[in-house]
Amino acid sequence: MRVQIPTPITAPQEEEMTSLYTRTAEVLELERMLERLEEEGEAYEGAAEDMRQFILAPKEDELAEKIDAYVQVVRGKEAIVAARKAEVQHLQQMNRAETNGINRLKEAVKDASRQLDRPKLKGNAHTITVSQNKRPAIEIVDTDAIPDAFKEQVLTWKVDKNSIADHLMETGEIVDGIEVRPVTTVRFR
Numbered sequence: 001m002r003v004q005i006p007t008p009i010t011a012p013q014e015e016e017m018t019s020l021y022t023r024t025a026e027v028l029e030l031e032r033m034l035e036r037l038e039e040e041g042e043a044y045e046g047a048a049e050d051m052r053q054f055i056l057a058p059k060e061d062e063l064a065e066k067i068d069a070y071v072q073v074v075r076g077k078e079a080i081v082a083a084r085k086a087e088v089q090h091l092q093q094m095n096r097a098e099t100n101g102i103n104r105l106k107e108a109v110k111d112a113s114r115q116l117d118r119p120k121l122k123g124n125a126h127t128i129t130v131s132q133n134k135r136p137a138i139e140i141v142d143t144d145a146i147p148d149a150f151k152e153q154v155l156t157w158k159v160d161k162n163s164i165a166d167h168l169m170e171t172g173e174i175v176d177g178i179e180v181r182p183v184t185t186v187r188f189r
Helices: 020-040 047-116 161-171
Strands: 120-122 127-129
Touching: 020 047, 047 120
Parallel strands: none
Antiparallel strands: 120 127
16 A cells, blocks of 8 residues: 655745745834834824734734744645655565565475475576575574673663653753753644
8 A cells, every 4th residue: 555645835925935034023023113112102192003903913914824834834744754654664564575475485495495305496597596505594592501702791881861851850950971952842733
């Protein structure tokens, strides 16, 4: 079963091309102007309200539209990534099935060679040779029984970041050898 990868959402056209950064900057500047207007006194009564209604509100609407567009693009890209992951899993599963099939066919050839007591099996176009490798495969069944001459000690350390984070949250103490960086997440609803 093939997974259908969604069609990506294309970039907005012409007037919608203004970036989220630009929209945010516009709203911030208008809010600052409004604060100065309120602090310094209005040029006429209701000027601040007029500015809110006729200048700031449309920019807030444009910002809201831009945020919605970003959410759509992100969700579209997330869907593509999820579909690709599913496709990769599907292909890996197919590869495992094919590899198992290959191994079963090779075992059947080994059995036929053994039963016929022929190391070479000839077909019309191909010849199969079954031979014993000189170097054997080694399977460890009891590590303790193996002599020390054949053992190598490997020492590795794994740092448990979760326990360090728990310790930091509980005590406020920063452990030597680490850097603490704030984590910011983005959630879409």
